[in-house]
Amino acid sequence: MSAVTGLPRTVLRLHRTALIVWAAFVLAAVAGLVWLNEITADSARASGSDWAWLDYSEPMGWVSTAMYYSFWAVAAWAGSALIGRELESGTARLAWTQGLSPTRWLAAKLALPALVLVLAGAVFVPVYRWAWSANRDLMGDNWDFGDVFAARGPAVVAYGLCALAVGALAAIVLRRSLPALGVAVAVMISLNVYLEQHREEFWPTVTRTSATEIELPNSASQIENGVLVHGQRNTSVDYWSCDGTAAEMKRCTDDLGITGYWSTFHPQSHFWPMNLVETGILLTITALATAAAFWTLRHRTGAARKESAV
Amino acid sequence: MTDTAIEADALAKRFGRLGRATWALRDCSFRLPAGRVCAVVGPNGAGKSTLLALAAGLTAPTGGTVTVLGTTPGAARARVGFVAQDKPLYPQLSIAETLRMGADLNPGHWDAAAAQRVVAGGDLDPKKRIRSLSGGQRTRVALALALGKRPELLLMDEPMADLDPLARHELMGVLMAQAAEHGTTIVMSSHVVAELEDSCDHLLLIGEGRVRLAGEIDELLEGHARVSAPAQSDLSPHTVIESRTTGRQVSALVRPVGTLRADWQGGTPSLEELVLSYLRNPEAPALTPAKSEEFSA
């Protein structure tokens, strides 16, 4: 079998260590999930201890956290080892003189890692979705937790792809591996923090109002809640200090002018649209960064050619 | 000042871990007298760079010893200049800063004027960053840094490879002037033999990690002879380095023992012929000062 030939094989050979480390990481994560659900979950439940569920839920959290934040490493790697080092040391020029245009070089350098990231996601995400829902009674998390939210859908892959493109762009613009590494990681962290904070705004929330206090299902992701004071929404009335018998409660809330309650939230059914919107945003940024990387590279090598012709 | 610039005794250097280890140098013994301009030649991967790095105190030998200017390479550091093959320099510094760094790191013996001269010869703007220089321009700065140190021993790994013919000629002149004026011992590796013939007076031929030939170039050339003899001639007792039979003639390069037969046509080989003959025939016996002393004994 020689399905992998020429350029892809060269890229694979050059970054063999990274590929091995990544494959080991993904396989360990998947194996960990299977082990936790097939072995640890049952033994935790059987032990009957108050804390035993932590033996299961803590490592489950580590897996999703590690996979979620793996884009930091992808950004660092893309900025330095994948592109930055080659530009810095001049081996990129070596490649460009081997009958390989700079754009094809970059295309191969990006396409293969992207393929690897997508394949890793295709393996990890379904396994994680199964693992996360298999033993809900032992877990204390919710679908709207940052790492869980990303790892249960394509967003986790989109973060990796975006990190790859941003790392490559930073390396091509800065042409030096360490500054590119720093910038790529910083940009991706900022982007991630921003998206995590604004995730809930990217899809319309559900608002429920009621004359009585609202009991949301456990899975709902509450954004804001409060009371209606003479029909107006209010978040700062301290109504939970009302206490006592039902009649006392009624008097207390009446004194405050409370006529009802409201709550805005995302039901669990919003998971898919929210995850897809975030994936879309990330892929748009990925596309822009990739286009910018190609444009900069073409512009620069074109200019370099003119310069050497003089 | 000692009269020996470098003395190696059974010097060996191994790279890599057990199992996959390779010997870059093995059982390497020679003596280079001070004040010589010595060429280190050999094919790619022969161990030239390793030998220079050992003499510069950049790497420690696996076995044997090397003495530089009468002491260890580490102790001789201040008196030895080194130009590595890839001419590493700090890309973020300007040329002027690079030279100022040389002055700061080589207190007491920095020759600012000499360094300036080398840089000025290339018409370089001292404010230019190293990052923006061409390969040849970097070589010039690296040489300026090494010469500014005013070393007693100057080790250079492929120093001229990046230079255009004009710059090569000019800088070789600078080096020779340095050697003549200050008695600097110069050791430079190259695989372009022709480039060394005019300027070097000592040769060190390395092949597969061992010393194949070592000595004064004149003596080495005199110690060998090119002969043309009838095809079936017995060339013994002379040591045959290389022989080729064409028709009824055998052409050979030999190391004569005693006098050669008068009817054989002969002559002294050129340096290039000598070097190529040894390189083409890895089994040919080595000739080093240690060995030649044994012969004369």
Added chain:
Amino acid sequence: MSAALTAPTRVHLTRWVVRLHRPALYLWTALILALAAALLWLAGPLADAAAEAWQRYNACADMGPCAYDQDAILRYKDYYEYATYAVLAVPFLVAAWSGASLIGREVENGTARLAWTQGLSPVRWLATKLALPALLVTVGTGALVALHRHAWVAGDGRIDTAKSWSDFATFYASGPVVVALALTGLVAGALIGLRRASSFGALGGGLCVTAFLWFGIHLLIPHLWSTVTKVTPMAHNVGPSGNGISVTQGVITATGARIADAHCTADTTAQCQAYYADLDAVSWFNDYHPAAHYWPLQWIATGILLAVTALLTVVTFRGLRRRTTTPEGAAV
């Protein structure tokens, strides 16, 4: 000597270490100043506003509705968290920079060899390259840690949602342990930078060693000072008491036997009550570190990390010396 020889008489390496790493020096200074300013702001206006909001809240909680600045409380909580994690990231930043930029890149590009063939030994080169950053890292991280402690003290007891001293992020960010870890990171990065040919590999290696040592010291810390034991009679019905870093919790039976890690956390459920009755448990015990143990734990952990750092430093220097120099006396 000719007039051309106008060189200084002493090796001036320090100024070149500064010159070569000027961008890093600027970034470090900016980082320290920005974080210091943020911590001062946290300790001053933000803590005061949050404390006042809590005071108002507590004052009127019994009497019914009241207006208080909830945003001030949340703001303090958020910024405290950001500042804490920023301080905790410092050892990793130092390790990454040390492995990649300070040493790794020089080895990768061959400029280390350029430096070693000037008039100074590789050992001297490494000593200067480590000593100067070590000084700046100690001063900078030390200042951050002191200011973080200041900000924590400003909130402690005044802000009900302020983190306890035993919260691990707070514990590390406001004590000398993190300074020692930053130094460990510096040396670990240098050690790997000298051994690995690639600066990216050295960066990753430096981060891994730092993370590994942090994890190790985290497991070790509770055992570095003898614990205080608090016994609470079963009748209290609330579980073991005593706030701080807990090492072992459990129950004591009528015979005086200690059963650690008893399955239930409190005898609130019928199941647990039955379980404890079965064991004949009479009281809870809690082996823990109270707040008074804060400084002993910090300083012992710091000492251990500094010892590890010293060991790594020795290994680094020995490795460099063995790599670059013929053993003494071998060449006569």
